[in-house]
Structures are given as structure tokens and as C-alpha cells.
Amino acid sequence: MSSTSRPSCSSSRLWAAALGVVFAAALVACGGGGGAEPAGGSTPPVTATGSFTSGAISGFGSIIVNGVRFDDSGAQVYDDDGNRRGSDDLKLGAHVEIEASRIDRTGGSGTATVIRYGSEIVGPVTAVNSAASTFTLLGQTVETTSTTVFDDSLAGGLSALTAGLVVEIHAQWDAARGVYVASRIEDKLNATSYKLRGTVANLDTTARTFSIGGAVLNYGTATSVPTTLANGAWVRVNLQTTPSNGQWVVSNFGNESRSRGDHSEAEIKGIITAWTSATQFSVDGLAVDASSATFREGTAGVVLGARVEVEGAIVNGVMVATKVHLEDHSSRGRGEDxxxxxxxxxxxxxxxxxxxxxxxxxxxxxxxxxxxxxxxxxxxxxxxxxxxxxxxxxxxxxxxxxxx
CATH class of the missing domain: 2.40.50.320 (Copper binding periplasmic protein CusF)
Structure with missing residues (x-):
């Protein structure tokens, strides 16, 4: 079957315009996100009002994200190349961003108008560490958990992954530990190119190389090289499937910037990928201003790498939080995830x-x-x-x- 962050400082695909210029500017440079449109391809419309929801798909019958059932019958679905897709391309465990009507909190429902999805990595498995529930590919470490969905073509889960098998990873970047936490894994046997999202390091503009994690990438013949390419930038690259002299060859760069627009209602679940304080941080690349929010569990656990659920509104590209909730993993595995x-x-x-x-x-x-x-x-x-x-x-x- 086929489908469908981040660093402590990156050129996020989701540029947060200033709500408090200094705060927004600082967090725009930190944390990444998934599912952006590159230059080229069609451009999804932006909903100016209504709700915004970001999280992993936990069910279907419409589409269920963060406990809300969205009617997707009239939604426009886009992949991370900006191409129109159908609802059947949305898979359990994939991370999505949904623009929708205002949510009926009593019934837990809404009507989606735009759904975007995208994976983080496509590439061949290098090694599997069953004891640690991790594996590596393209120089990156991917962690699986009790809620990682494996496509039914990978019966046996982690044990089905073998060296050389090409897979697609839907994940969130845990900057505190330097690993991708997978929400969905599927085979990608027909891949004609590989993909990687990550933080630029060791940039050499003369040799035209840089590193992402343990991978060395050569962009000497790449198209669409961003002018913002720099150490610490968050990028998405498409790679040739055969390395050259131990380096992965970049075919082109994806455009990782997009304005989400304003939404009077927003809810996101994810990992804190950039952190200034308990009231100023970003979740999967979206800047959060929690200075007026209530913290049900207090602020001590609101740190880099924490899993949180944030409610509020998006104003000028910043999530203005009214509530911040630390996700309780003890509630997982009770039979109805x-x-x-x-x-x-x-x-x-x-x-x-x-x-x-x-x-x-x-x-x-x-x-x-x-x-x-x-x-x-x-x-x-x-x-x-x-x-x-x-x-x-x-x-x-x-x-x-x-x-x-």
C-alpha cells in the first residue's frame, strides 16, 4: 500500500508573522513542520476564518484528528508537493493539517475544507535495533512506539524492516533527543527518489555539501536551492536513489514556507520543537504564545521535547494559546486509541x-x-x-x- 520537527533552530516551513515582533521572529527560525508545498504544483487555498487542527489521524468515518470527527467529503486534499489528492490517500497515523469550519464541541465534529499531509523521510533501511525499538535510514534515527502504525504490507512491524527495504516515514522530530518519532511506516518499493527533512549542518558552499544528521548531501547539481540555505536551516530535499562517493545527491529542494492564515479556533497536538520558556515555544514548527494560557498540569513539564495539546487561535501566524495540556501517555493503550x-x-x-x-x-x-x-x-x-x-x-x- 502507499500513502500520505523540529530542530531547535530551523528555517521553518511555517513562517510565524509577528505577534510581538521579537517573539515571533525568534520562533520562526526554530522548529520545522511537515506537509508544505514546494515552488511549483498547485497552491492550496487558505481559509481566512474557521478552525485549524494539526495532529495524527486516529480514525476514519470521515477523518478523526485530536478527537474531532471532520467531514472530509468536500475537502481539498494536498500532499507535500502541493498536488491534489483524494481522501483515500489519507492513512491512519499520518500527520495532517486541517482547515475547517468552526468545531461543534458538543458533538465533536467539523467540516474540513483543506487537508494537507506529508511524510518526513523516504529511503532505504540501514539497520534495525529491536531492543531500542529504533531503526536508521539516510543517516537518521527513527523511533517506533506503541502507537506507531505499520502498513499491513509490513506484517510483523519492526521485525518486517530489513536492510535495503525502502520505506516512508510519517513522524515528528524530537529535537531534545535527536530522533524522529514515527506515527506511521509503510513500504515505498516503487520510490523513484528519496526524501529527507532535517536541519542543515556543516554547510560548505564551495564543495556545495551539507549534513543532515549522519548523512552528507551534495547539492552541486540541485535545482531550487533556497537563498536561506544556512547552518541551522530546516530543509526538505529530494534525493537521487544512488549515492555518489558516500554522499547523497540532492535533486531539488522543497519550499518549506507557507502562511497558515488566521483562524479564530485552533488545536494542535505534537512535540515542542523549539523552546524559549513555558509561555514561548513552538510545536512542530508553529510558534505558540502561551502568556495568557491556563496550564492544567502546571508549567514545569512544558519543555523541549514535551508532548502537548494546545488550544487557542492563530493570529498573524502565531498560535495564541488559551489552554496548554501535557499529553498523558498513561491514557494510551486502554483499548480505544x-x-x-x-x-x-x-x-x-x-x-x-x-x-x-x-x-x-x-x-x-x-x-x-x-x-x-x-x-x-x-x-x-x-x-x-x-x-x-x-x-x-x-x-x-x-x-x-x-x-x-
């Missing part, structure tokens, strides 16, 4: 599995049934499934199945 709606196929009553929206679902005697029973399950049945990922990340273990 993910939710899928759709039509059952490939039902195997012996193995007690079926396929739903491209993901294998497993049920058992511990599964709760509503408006029907296990004996009524059949190919073509429309169901809602809630559950957690299996230990290998490639199967959704159903805690509840409801017939629709």
Missing part, C-alpha cells in the same frame, strides 16, 4: 480477523459487540471498530465493534 468506520472485507472467522480501510482488525472473546453479535459479522457489514494496535503495530485489536 483508534477508531475505524467502514465495510468489512477479507473476513476470516477461523483467525478472527478482517480488513477495514486497509488495516487488519483482530477480534476475540474480549471484544464487546453492539447492535449485533460476532455471528452476524460478514463481508460487506458496515461497522465501527475501536481498539488499540497490536504489539507489532500492524493489526488493530478490537475492544468494541458496533454494527452500523
Amino acid at each position: 483508534y477508531e475505524l468506520h467502514g465495510t468489512v472485507s477479507a473476513l476470516n472467522t477461523t483467525a478472527k480477523t478482517f480488513s477495514l480501510r486497509g488495516l487488519t482488525v483482530s477480534y476475540s472473546a474480549n471484544t464487546t459487540w453492539k447492535d449485533g453479535s460476532e455471528s452476524q459479522l460478514a463481508n460487506g457489514s458496515r461497522v465501527e471498530v475501536k481498539g488499540d494496535l497490536s504489539s507489532d503495530g500492524a493489526t488493530l485489536t478490537a475492544s468494541r465493534i458496533e454494527f452500523e
